[in-house]
Amino acid sequence: MISRERNQTDHRKPSTTHQRMPNHGWHDAAWSVVSVLVVAILGLLVWHLCVRIFDLPKILLPTPWQVAEAGWRRRDELLMASWVTFFTAAVSLMVAILIGGVLSVIFSQSRMLRRAFFPYVIFLQTVPIVAIAPLLIIWSGYEFRTAVIATVIICLFPIVNNITTGLESSRPEHHDLFRLYGASRWQMLVRLQIPTSIRYLLLGARISSGLAVIGAIVAEFFVSNGADYVGLGALMTRWQGLLQTDALIAALGMSTLLGLALFGLVNGIGLIFFSRYTRVD
Amino acid sequence: MSWETRFRLLRTSDSIESSRRDDILPTPPLSTVVLKSTSNPETNAGTENAVTVRHATVEFGGGRRSRDRVKAIDNVDIPIRAGERLALVGQSGCGKTTLLRVVAGLQSLTSGQCEHHNPGSTSFVFQQPALLPWRRVIRNVQLPLELQSGNHNAVSARDAATAALKEVELSDATRRFPYQLSGGMKMRVSIARALVTRPDLLLLDEPFAALDDLLRTQLGELVTRLWRAHRFTVVMVTHNISEAIALSDRICVMHDGRISSVLENPVTQSQRDASVERSEDVRRTPEFAEFYGVVSDQLREAAGT
Incomplete structure (x- = not known):
């Protein structure tokens, strides 16, 4: 009797998100x-x-070919700087996810703490990084860590906001199920809320991956002035000073590619390691 | 014989275990089994109860202003006998799900009480299968044991889950994820998850509402089979009269937060001793059609239409 539905499903393709094109x-x-x-x-x-x-003069606007040529001529410098910026952005994104995760879990456990501190997380979102960067340099110096701090500040809000939402998005019947069997707060958090929030975390990380590259470059505008390490932001400032518009545009193109690469990396990690958490039943 | 006399006779016959109802009332007309307003818990004093709900009232919303509050259930009294299958029927919004949640302990009472007489475990099958999409089938079924024991006996939990899945005939799907299952299979996983704790009380909240007719019948038969094997107490919410008749021993008709009548189900009496194998067969009997009429009259009367 029951075999009817079993046969049906055996030939059925997996549904929803994993359907083959x-x-x-x-x-x-x-x-x-x-x-x-x-x-x-x-x-x-x-x-x-x-x-x-x-x-148009080359200083104002070079041709695409001239840009490509300048990029190729300075490929070593460009690739080196791109790697530095990519590394800064990726490390910052990871730190933001860690800090964001811890903050969100704390917020999910205490309404009082959430009420008290969440506005300050929003404040992080509204504070202009260009204005806070000089202050960070005074406190932390012309260092890699300063760029990371600035970038984390930019990335943090979408991540905290998404994980906090995710932790509170478990379905009512799942909640009931856990309550029925007397789940502790810890079990509820680890077995229900955190797995539910991973999907939201990945969405937040995707938004923040673009922001991380922007944050890293803006931070490098300031930090690279006196630092040994040279990222794309530093190259851009330097080439702007030398009026090398063709190389500047090549660096701009490179930074766009970096944003795409980080976005792809986040997506890839999500697909490979967390696909079971992104499915909707 | 007056209505009143028959009614009293029936109560007497219920309280004496050895005497058969048929001896006292040879083939009674179905209407005699209607126990009007059983809001008195003493009605079933003779049988052992699994749960007793007394003067239960649940109010929602409105805050401090009492006139804004809505009563989901209003002064409900119902004894649930150990080992019986009780169906709660009524229109949408009549409070049947709230009453079920009260029995499950998921809904706190505004006033009144809900007393469980057995210390055993309670399981709940929701309208949706409510499986965790990131867990494989076997791990979904194991979940209640993990939550109850704090995951100390991972091996025995796995064995229990495997046994429960075998009972619902899903032994070959243990390693699958919920998204790889059909609606009926998901529901069976959900039933296996409810069985894994060996519950004394199984609560079903319109569990088959989203499924097609044939699957509904099959899963209903599965529940009957499991009930015969384990003899747990079943409380089931449904708005499908046929389902209520095929799967219950008593039917509790609710309207507007109150119990308007409780009906003894004569159709499934034979199921108790397993003489009727399939609920499909039950549905074809003349008693079924007659009792269907009784229940639907009660529903209509309760709604005042």
Whole structure:
């Protein structure tokens, strides 16, 4: 009798998020890649034509080709600086997740602490990093750690906000189930609330991955002045001073790629290690 | 014979275990089994109760202003006999789920009391399967034991979970994740999770409402089979009259937070001694059709339509 439904499901494809793309999905994906490339090529072409038609000086706006050339010429410097910035952003993101996780768990356990401290987390979000960076340099010096602190400040809010939401998003019937069997507060936290919040944490980390690269570069504008380590932000300031617009634009392109890379890394980690927590039943 | 006399005879027959109802009242018309307003807990003084709910009232909302408060259940009295299957029926919002949650201990009472006479464990099957999506089937079933024992006996918990899954015929799905199961399979995992603690009291909150008719019947039969094997007390909320008749020994009709009547179910009497194998067979009997009419009349009368 019951075999009817079993047979049904054995041939069934896994549902929702892990459904395999049907064939026409490949066409869709291919078309979206092609259309993005076409827009990019058209954009570069318009850019190139503008420079040629209006006869713009190289200092004001170099051609795409000149930018690529400058990037290739300074590839060692660029790659080195990109790695430094990427490392700063990635470390900061991890620190932000750690601090954010601990803060959120504390907030989830005590309404009073949450009421008292959550506004200050929002304050972190609203404080302009450009204004706080000089202060951080006075306190912490022209160091790698200063860049990390500044970047953590920028990344923290989306992470705390998302994990806090996640910790409170367990479904009422799950909550009832745990209560029915007399679960302790600790069991509720570890077996229900934290696993539920991982999905939200990943969303927050995705938002923060873009912010982390921005934060790292902005911090380097200030910190790199006197530091040994040179990130993209430092290169940009230097090349701006030397009016090397072509290299500056190449660095800008690189920083965009870094943002994408960190976003991809967060997504990849989520998919490989936490996919079971991202499923919706 | 007047209504009143029959009623009294029935009460007497209930309280004397050895005497058969049929000896006193040869083939009684079904209407005689209607026990009007059983809000008096003494009604079942002769049988052992698993749970007694007395003057239970639950109010929601409104804060301090009493006129804004809504009574979900209002001065409800119901004894739940040990080993019986009680169905709570009524319109949506009549308080049947609240009453079930009171019995489960998930809902605190504004006034009154809910007394459990057995120290054994209580399990709850929700309307949704409520499986944890990040746990495999076996780990989902193990969860109640982990929560109760603090995960001290991981091996025995695993064995108990395997046995429970075997009972619901899901031995080959232990390593799957919930998203890999159909709706009916998820519900069976949910039932296995309820069984794993060997409960004395099994509470079901419209557990099959989201499933198609055939699956409903199959799962109903599964519950009947498990009840025969373990003889736990079952309290089940449903708004499906057929389901209530096929799966219960008594039907409690609720309206507007109150119990309007409690009906002895003559249809499933034969199930108690396992002479009727399938609830499908029960549904085809003339008693079923007749009792269906009685229950639906009671529901209509309670609603005042």
